[in-house]
Amino acid sequence: MPELTYIQAISDGLRQEMRRDQRVFLMGEDVGVYGGAFKVSLGFQEEFGPWRVIDTPLSETAIVGGATGAALMGMRPVAEMQFADFISCAWDHLVTVAAKQFFRGRTPVPIVVRLPSGGGFSGGPFHSQNPESSFAHIPGLKIVCPATPHDAKGLLASAIEDPNPVLYFEHKHLYRRIKGEVPEERYTVPFGQANVHREGEDAVVVTWGAMVHTATDAADELAKEGTEVEVLDLRTLIPWDREKVLESVRRTSKVLVLHEDTRTGGFGGEIAATIAEEAFEDLDAPVMRVAAPDTPVPFSPPLEKAFIPQAEDVLQALEELVAY
Amino acid sequence: MPELTYIQAISDGLRQEMRRDQRVFLMGEDVGVYGGAFKVSLGFQEEFGPWRVIDTPLSETAIVGGATGAALMGMRPVAEMQFADFISCAWDHLVTVAAKQFFRGRTPVPIVVRLPSGGGFSGGPFHSQNPESSFAHIPGLKIVCPATPHDAKGLLASAIEDPNPVLYFEHKHLYRRIKGEVPEERYTVPFGQANVHREGEDAVVVTWGAMVHTATDAADELAKEGTEVEVLDLRTLIPWDREKVLESVRRTSKVLVLHEDTRTGGFGGEIAATIAEEAFEDLDAPVMRVAAPDTPVPFSPPLEKAFIPQAEDVLQALEELVAY
Amino acid sequence: MAVREAEPVGSLQEVKEAGLDREDLLGMYRAMLITRGIEERGHILYKQGKIPGSFYTGRGNEAAAVGVGSAMGPNDVGTPLHRDMGVHITRGVDPWRIFAQYMGREGGPTRGRDGNVHMAMPELGLHPMVSHLPAMLPVATGMALAFKIRNEKRVALGWFGEGAAARGDAHEAMNMAGVRQLPIVFVCDNNQWAYSTPTYLSFPVEHIADRAAAYGFDGVVVDGTDVLAVYREAKRAIEKAREGGGPTLLECLTLRMEGHAVHDDAFYVPKEMFEQWAAQDPIERFRSWLRDHAELTDEEDDEIASSVKRTLNSALEQADESPLPDPAGLEAGVYAAPEDLDTPHHK
Amino acid sequence: MAVREAEPVGSLQEVKEAGLDREDLLGMYRAMLITRGIEERGHILYKQGKIPGSFYTGRGNEAAAVGVGSAMGPNDVGTPLHRDMGVHITRGVDPWRIFAQYMGREGGPTRGRDGNVHMAMPELGLHPMVSHLPAMLPVATGMALAFKIRNEKRVALGWFGEGAAARGDAHEAMNMAGVRQLPIVFVCDNNQWAYSTPTYLSFPVEHIADRAAAYGFDGVVVDGTDVLAVYREAKRAIEKAREGGGPTLLECLTLRMEGHAVHDDAFYVPKEMFEQWAAQDPIERFRSWLRDHAELTDEEDDEIASSVKRTLNSALEQADESPLPDPAGLEAGVYAAPEDLDTPHHK
Ligand SMILES: Cc1ncc(C[n+]2csc(CCOP(=O)(O)OP(=O)(O)O)c2C)c(N)n1
Ligand SMILES: Cc1ncc(C[n+]2csc(CCOP(=O)(O)OP(=O)(O)O)c2C)c(N)n1
């Protein structure tokens, strides 16, 4: 099996879907000639032509609203936001139109919005955000956050296949940092199935996206002291795999919920609250959360480092948790 | 002290602030001649003139963005959304500009956005929402949800005084349904101080907005069986009164978190998670949550009734909780 | 002025050239009567407490809605709004479904999930509006984009009010449609008021259609009380779009003849304005035209009127038999399953 | 065409009539040199790894930025963008603050909270941009609204790119400003590319300024490489706004002479386009003009150049002495306290 970077897996996966299904097309700013800000669609316009790889004006509302309309006409649009941060400009269209259309009118809206998200390279307050929690609160949307090249490709195929609006958060800091084996043939990774990224019995970290790797680094470090921590990668937030999370909690009795986004009102609260409600009797320690502090994402390296949860932060929290 | 309805309290409070401070002005759709969709500003334009009670075009972005600009120039804008639901059209301006401006540039953005929110009268998916949870996740915004006429006036004064962007959620279903004593003179209700709306020692319901009354109805019902439940009204979500919540939880050992908005990713998760983390040892039962199911707000009365938490739902949950 | 102001329609000959025979004309007339009839009855139902929530009508807009709806081709699609009941009727929605919608019954197109005119039947090429105006314009643009990508000779119609034209959605949709020369017609229901807001507080130019120039396409203003002129202009715009000529902004000028919704008595609208526009009531106007040019007789007119009445009576009955929705199905309806995609209109 | 295309500036006489004396002219020249100098040095710093994140320049836009900035009155305000370093310089920002900003130091206007040109000094009447383009236009409109409410003779300037003009924010801001005749000038940096997107894929009309007609105000296109023509047109528009004449859309036509940001080699821009516009480099152009019309000598020019160099050298040094921000203060800076309102510019 070939080793691909996370971004190659996305690119290959998208190309495969577009080859497979004429209805799939890509639209966004600079996705054509330029190949997208991160070059995910490099060469696509040559292969698929300018009407399946559409360079749009700088118009997030028209992009997402337009994708919705095209989907209603039977297409399978994939819309690219140049950075996930800019999805704020299309918030209304996702929340008001796409999320509620099927409930109201029984017409599915099979769109995928690709969202290069996350920090770690001094992108500052507007090029580093992880806005998945805000959307995870909106019934009607599905939220996907792959952590590995394998999942990036398989979840993208599932997202395109899914008859609902799917927000596909691709973490920029994983783009070229993470490599892994990715089958060449098409496959799907189903939504709502968490993945045990690292095994362990002494505690579990529930997380997703880039933090899967941060958690693993911390767990590997802790393993040197003989403590084995499971890292459970949710893969998708909506739907999220309550069963597997609760099973892990019941098994390990100690849980840390970790995310890169800010703490208050983040999706970690939902997970922690669910655990507290459903596995109360099985807990040997309070459900801990590690997340970014409640500030915009700062630009300057020492500030950004303090903002984004680091392996040391997770390690420290795990030590506390295990010692509880 | 005069008895006022909730909406009169808002109206009187706003008028008082505008009389007191020349810098305060109101802008929004139909707020002038018409007095606003709910008549909060009826007669204001006569008193304050068309440049302090400004009828805007149907432009939520320009309203909220404009309020931000005016605030930066030293004004104290109060922007009215015709319904809270329409704030989705200004999401970007609140999240991207207003919320982050002080952090980045050290220039405060003292704006208030008034948001007639909530359901209970067949307003359907677009005139019934409670979008406070989405915003409560955004660092830089403050979130206010008065439940009584007294608090409506006092929190509005605090909101206008506050140097930060404040989202002021006024619950439509309380407008004319709830009456209470409201001092004529100006006063403020500070942010971040929860209010014991009803006393009780056997359990506590943590809630806000219209649900304070639903919880009280349920608690009154339960009192007939000799069980006394405290109803703790948060009043403001950001900041929220962690101390008082934790104190109540420690005292009663049993807690129900209740909100009208949908469950998954709602702010109730944050509260429940915090309790589970900070008061783990004091709990005699899992933290329960009662909230709307994860659907858009349905229009038809039987559906809406099933959607919005009713006193019976709360009662049933409390009985379970108390019996745990 | 950049926009073209369309002439009124005169003779039957002219109309025939536009492709309408007498039956078509009577069909349009009937659609206008049904449209108004539904809304009048809805109003009564509302006052009787049988319609929950709020209630909106398009009184004064019947010609604009029916005129545009009639000009659409069978495979064209659109996103009509709260003043455009006539579009639904013209496209063939059975009136009982609308009453069922009003009353929150299972038989309404949204099965009680949404209310009032927030509905449409996709199998007839119409897609339901959302409250947030004019959010359906970018959606309509996307529909047109799909046709362009697939090289289909279909046209999308996106409706918007002159008030909502102030919102960014209108701009992004029109700009993108202009850049890509998409097969779309933007139909502005300019009824001169946006709730209580007069046009001069909504936009600072004479016509909304003046904006078309900013997007590189044509703007046309038509008297929205003249159903035949609306039809002619809509047809032109639609066929132009179909043939690759790009978008048109078609502004139908009317007056909103009632309050914004039932609760609003429209005190802010000058009385003379109502009087002036009442004198050109679209239905009366079309009736006289039919008498003068198409030999509509009293008997025929009466017969149409009673057939409309019968239709509405039985529609009401049928709607009333439709049950209220069962809350048990609420949560299951949020996400689509793969098989939900297998619909003819969603190809 | 609806918009006015401004003439180039010719003689010193003309310039004097516009209110500029020789010292002003040399000040503008110096500001352009500093602007370019900062960005050139920034580029080097970036390549040396001393600037985190990304790095943007406004090469080619120095005349447009300095021309407009110079035309602003002392109490006017504005929201310049990532190509408008010249505005900051013209308004008096000390260059070391900008280097400190680039490098994420405590001494930058955002104290390391934000990076690159996402900064401004409110005490000089400038307010920091956000990435989301053109979100600062509604904000600038609100500033103008404040002036109108308070009856102050101040003007707000809102900058935007020709690409970002496609977004709804531009529309809502201009429409509201038009409806209320606010004292604002909308300045379009039309540098012909939005990242890799050429103008014909961003908007379907000849000039962005064509849109002004849709909002009931004037549109002007000016050659953005001619600092004096820009100054003259900006001055006119600003004074018109100040006197109650309402908004103007001023489009400054330039070419973005480098990639979108450092990582972009602009392979998609035709080589001839760069060559053509390189021939009218705004700084070279102004230098020749000063030689021809204002007796700029080689000695004087050299002296200015070395003074600019000295300024930049010491600015860099000073910036480098500024510490990195302390994470301990991060969380405290999110919400303002009442006393944060007590600033002169925030009256
Ligand atoms: C984004 C948004 N803001 C506010 C409203 C509330 N609202 C409903 S209709 C209306 C007036 C619309 O005016 P116009 O576009 O002219 O349409 P009309 O109702 O006159 O047909 C308003 C303000 C809304 N529906 N959507
Ligand atoms: C809302 C939004 N979407 C996308 C981007 C990413 N982006 C940054 S600059 C740019 C191009 C802007 O073009 P233009 O407005 O012409 O300004 P220029 O950079 O050419 O000066 C894009 C797409 C953004 N900043 N904001």
Ligand SMILES: [Mg+2]
């Ligand atoms: Mg209207």
Ligand SMILES: [Mg+2]
């Ligand atoms: Mg540009």
